[in-house]
Amino acid sequence: MGDPLVYVLDGLAYTGLFGIVAISLNLEYGFTNIANFGKAAFFMVGAYAYAIAAGAGLPQPIPLLLSMIVTAMVGLIACLPALRLREDYLAISLIALGEIIRLIIKNEEWIAGGVWGISAPSLVTITALSHRTYLYLQLALIYGLLLVCYLISQLVAYSPYGRVLRTIREDEVLAYTLGKNVFMYKAQIVALSSAMTGLSGGLYAQYRNFINPFTFDPLMTFTIWIMVILGGPANNTGAILGSFMVEFFERATRMAKDYLSLPVDPNNLRVILIGLLIILMVAYRPQGILKESPVRWRFPLSGYLKHIKLGMNLRRGRGWHMRS
Amino acid sequence: MAHEILTLKSVVKRFGGLTVVNDVSLSIHKGGMFGLMGPNGSGKTTLFNIICGLYKPDRGKIFFDGTRIDGLKPHKVFDLGLTRTFQIPRILQRLTVLDNLLIASEGNPGEGLLGLFLRRGAWRRFEREKEMEAKEVLDLLGLKEYADRRACELSGGQMKLLEIARALMTRPKVILLDEPTAGINPVLATKIYKKIGEIRDELHVTFFIIEHRANLLLRNVDWVYVMCRGRIVAEGEPHDVIKDPVVKETYLGG
Numbered sequence: 001m002g003d004p005l006v007y008v009l010d011g012l013a014y015t016g017l018f019g020i021v022a023i024s025l026n027l028e029y030g031f032t033n034i035a036n037f038g039k040a041a042f043f044m045v046g047a048y049a050y051a052i053a054a055g056a057g058l059p060q061p062i063p064l065l066l067s068m069i070v071t072a073m074v075g076l077i078a079c080l081p082a083l084r085l086r087e088d089y090l091a092i093s094l095i096a097l098g099e100i101i102r103l104i105i106k107n108e109e110w111i112a113g114g115v116w117g118i119s120a121p122s123l124v125t126i127t128a129l130s131h132r133t134y135l136y137l138q139l140a141l142i143y144g145l146l147l148v149c150y151l152i153s154q155l156v157a158y159s160p161y162g163r164v165l166r167t168i169r170e171d172e173v174l175a176y177t178l179g180k181n182v183f184m185y186k187a188q189i190v191a192l193s194s195a196m197t198g199l200s201g202g203l204y205a206q207y208r209n210f211i212n213p214f215t216f217d218p219l220m221t222f223t224i225w226i227m228v229i230l231g232g233p234a235n236n237t238g239a240i241l242g243s244f245m246v247e248f249f250e251r252a253t254r255m256a257k258d259y260l261s262l263p264v265d266p267n268n269l270r271v272i273l274i275g276l277l278i279i280l281m282v283a284y285r286p287q288g289i290l291k292e293s294p295v296r297w298r299f300p301l302s303g304y305l306k307h308i309k310l311g312m313n314l315r316r317g318r319g320w321h322m323r324s
Numbered sequence: 325m326a327h328e329i330l331t332l333k334s335v336v337k338r339f340g341g342l343t344v345v346n347d348v349s350l351s352i353h354k355g356g357m358f359g360l361m362g363p364n365g366s367g368k369t370t371l372f373n374i375i376c377g378l379y380k381p382d383r384g385k386i387f388f389d390g391t392r393i394d395g396l397k398p399h400k401v402f403d404l405g406l407t408r409t410f411q412i413p414r415i416l417q418r419l420t421v422l423d424n425l426l427i428a429s430e431g432n433p434g435e436g437l438l439g440l441f442l443r444r445g446a447w448r449r450f451e452r453e454k455e456m457e458a459k460e461v462l463d464l465l466g467l468k469e470y471a472d473r474r475a476c477e478l479s480g481g482q483m484k485l486l487e488i489a490r491a492l493m494t495r496p497k498v499i500l501l502d503e504p505t506a507g508i509n510p511v512l513a514t515k516i517y518k519k520i521g522e523i524r525d526e527l528h529v530t531f532f533i534i535e536h537r538a539n540l541l542l543r544n545v546d547w548v549y550v551m552c553r554g555r556i557v558a559e560g561e562p563h564d565v566i567k568d569p570v571v572k573e574t575y576l577g578g
Contacts, residue, residue: 155440155441156437156440159434159440159447160426160432160434160435160440160447161435161436161437161440163419163423163426163435164427164435166416166418166419166423167416167419167427170416170418170419171414171416173414174414174416176399177398177399177402178402178427178428179399179402179430180435188437192437292418294419294420294423294472295419295420295423
């Protein structure tokens, strides 16, 4: 791996993969106030579902779809009883669930190879590509799906549906008295969000070509939470930005340790810096880097689209006053 | 008077050995403005909670517009057209004032996941209509200029008005107001009552109001009930009630 560009592209791929998970957590935590601390578990379920299904020889893209469906179902089964708990208990029970699933996969070798891991075939099957071109194709795949998830989340969040979600977040009792079925909304959001997480897990598996249980420790959940808190809860763009920042910190500190001589172990620099950043964030800008925007529905880029239409009208000889 | 829209017949509610509402019978007429007063702990808010379905009465019957509603769940009572406000306003702080109203509108196709994706045109049309309606309501209550502000920027009095506005968005037949002027200065309190009167006249909504400020209540309602220790001790037109010796003793302090 002498090519520095490959390193950058690899970082971007991870940003995209975790961007999807961060968006999905944002739907749960940012908009609905469901403290899902089981993200790593659901991510792992998606990855293993993909690896097992693809390993069994199912044609693409069925393994990827399966990783979404299976994860959505696991999410629902895990959360339906747990959603009745208060949020701190929900968080703890989901961390526990994640560890249970991970330990089962680790110790039961017949499921997916146990500690030896399992290989997962790539979705990009064209042979004889340079490593770089292969990465570009992977990036196109990952970012294409990230865009789909982003657009879906935008529609869910900036719509009457999103208004109900925010009402549940602010005052559950009020949501009930206004005739909203709070439990049903929560279940739908958990299913949708888990499906996205599963999709990202499946993408991760095919990108890495190999997965083992050690990757999906609870720390991964916290990393995803950091992305959402940094970028801005209840802001989908912020979640992607957060994912980029965390990934950047991880890579930059890993590189910086070759050039710095510090009194601490430079390997821990990342943890120290991110910890510091979180403290500063929570103290001085708790709403995150990008803050929540109002519910009023706005298609992303609609501001620009309006100008384009306006330009066309002008060309047709209509005046500015015709619009508005 | 016009026909009865809300009738309570010997309603009793006990919490353990304590009888909080004791044999209360009253009737509210359509289009009227009714008051409920009484000392702290006399059971006024409990009575409201019973009417709107939060508590089930131990005995007695409640009729709303011809339907028996005692024992129904709150959202069912809400669907029939009976809305209430709370003593401490429940406002969605981080949402805009406009969104605080729009959340109360029923039947939005965009509030279901399927409708959200498949019936985009329908819910956007619905939103536009409701937005117009909400702006009219805000205009009526003098909150129009705050429509796009976040609700946490409002003052305490404006939050009270916002609660009334939200109640109006559901197009109710009856609104129960639990102390609409608690913690509000006298000038604004008078204004709030003026608004309530205007709403009654324009939209023909019936109001049933808990109020501690006797002078304010008696000046604005058509009929007043006085509660004390769970019982209705007096009722009548304001100028009669105020002369009632029982009321003077129990409430106005002799």
